Amino acid sequence: YGGFGSNVDMKSGAPSFGTPEHIQMSIGSGQLARHIGLPWRSAAGAAANTNDMQATHETVMSLWGCLQANATMVIHAAGWLEGGLTFGFEKFIQDIEALQAIAHLCKPVAADAAAIGLDAIEQVAPGGHFFETDQTLNNYSTAFLEPINADLSNFGTWQKNGALTAEARATAKWQAILHDFTAPPGAQERVGRVEAMIARFTQAGGAPILE
Template sequence: LAQHFNCIHMLGNQVCAPVELPANSRHLDTYFTNLTLTDKSFHVSAIGRGRALDGIEMMAISRGLTLDQMRDDPGITTIISVNSPRRFDEMMAEGLMTMAEFGQSVAVTPFTLMGAMSPVTLAGALAQQNAEALFGVVLTQLVRPGAPVMYGAFTSNVDMKSGAPAFGTPENTKANIASGQLARRYGLPYRTTPGSASNAADAQGAYETLMALWGAVLGHGNLVYHAAGWQEGGLTASFEKLIIDVEMIQHMMEFLRPIEVNEAELAVEALGAVPTGGHFFGEPHTLERYATAFYQPMLSNWQNYEAWQEAGGLDATARATRLWKKALEDYVEPVMDIAVREALEAYMARRKEAIGQGEP
C-alpha cells in the first residue's frame, strides 16, 4: 500500500512485526521485504550496532554501492528514541553512533509524554525535549562531523485518569508547532508525528490525526513520521485508517500548493462575459480547466443523500475498505536485478547464521 500512494515517500521500520520469526533476526526479513516490495527508502531498526549495520549493508547492496560510497550518499534513516527523562539506552546509543559513523540519517526523538516522562506543563516538557534532542544531535557530530541528523519531537500528554498516552490533543498540536520553531532555531531538519489514540478508523481517529497533522505542517515538518495507518497510539495499524490518512495528507499537500496568479488565472474575460446572475459552467475558461481545476478526493463522497443511498450508502470507512483492496489488486512489484536479489538473500543467510551463533 505504501508503494501505491505517491504521498508516502518512505516506509517505517516494520509495517507489521513478523512475530512468528525469531526476534533477534527478523529485522533482516523486514529489510528484505522493504527492499524487494517497494522502491522507497525505509527506516531501519537501529537497536544496537548489528541491526543498524545490517540495514546499511543491505541498502548498499540494493543500490550497488560500497559502504564508503553510502557514507557520502545516504539511503536510509532511523529514529533514535530517548528513554525520557534524560536517558539514552545503550542499544539506542550504539545504533545512533553506527548510523552516524556510516553517514546515515538519524532523527533523535525524546519520548516526552507530559505528566509521565516529562513535566506536566508544555513549556517544561519542551525544555526537557530540547535538551535531550540536542544531546543526541551533538553525539552524532562527535562521531562524524557533518553526519546527517534531524531534530525529533514526540511531545504529547497522557490521560491523567489512566496514564494512557494521548495524541492529536491541543497540547500535542502546540508541541508539534513549537518543536518546529526549535528545530529551525538550530538549523536542523525536523521530524514530527500526527498521531491518534483512537482504537478504530473512526471520527476520533480522523480529527485527532488531523489536529496533529496541522501542528506538523505549521511546524514545517520535514519528516512526518507515523503519517498513515497509525491507530491505538501506535500499538496497531489499520488499512482503513491508512486510506483515511492518505486522503488527509493529499488534502494537505494540495492546500500547501501556492495560489497561481496571472492573467489567465484572474479570469477577467470570463468575469466580463458572464451576465449578472448568470453562471460559469459553460464558459470557455471553465471548460478548458474543469477536469483539473480542483483536487479530486479518492475517498470523499459528494453525492446528495438520495444518490448516496441508492449507490449503497457506504460511509467513509466502508469506502476505505474498497480502496485498500483495490490498491492491493493493482500492486505491481518493482523490478529488481536477480543478482541483487540473490546478494541480499546471501547476506541474510550469512547474518542469520552469525546471529544464531551469538553475534550481535
C-alpha cells in the same frame, strides 16, 4: 533532529494525540529547530482504537500541528491507531486523503490572467452562471483536488449509488489495491525473513521483564 511530544491520558498513562497539548509541543519543537538551525522530523498520530470520528479528528489535528510548526519531515502520518500499536487499512486510506489535502493546500495559488478569469466575468450576464464559460470548460477537470475516498455527491445520488459510508469506500479501495498489487523482485525473500523474525520474537515472549 527527530522527536515529538504529547500529553498522556492521566487515567491510564496512555499517550494522547491530536490534543491541544500535542499541537503546542509540535509548535515549540519547530521553534527550537529553527533556533538551532536544524531540520526537524516530527510525527502525527492517533490514540483512537478504530477508524472512527475520533481517529480522523486526532490525525488531522496532529497534522495541522506539524504544518503550523513547519516540520521538515512527518512520519507516522498514515494508518496509526492505538497510539501506534496497531495499524488500520481504512485509516490508512483516510489519512492519505488528509495528506493529499494538506499537500494541495501548500501549493502556490495561481494568480495569472487565466486564473483570475476576467474574460469569464465578461461572458456572464447578471443572474447567469459560469459553468459554460471558456475558463470553466478548460479547467473543470483539474481546478480542484480530486478526493480519493470522499463522496462529494448530493444525498440523492449517494443513496442511489448504494449509500456507502467513508469506511465502506475505504475498505473497497485497500482491498482493490492489495488485489492488484504485484510484488517487486526479491520481496518474497524479505517477507520470509520478516516472518521468521516475528515467529522468533513471538516464541521468546517479548522483551525481558526488568526486576
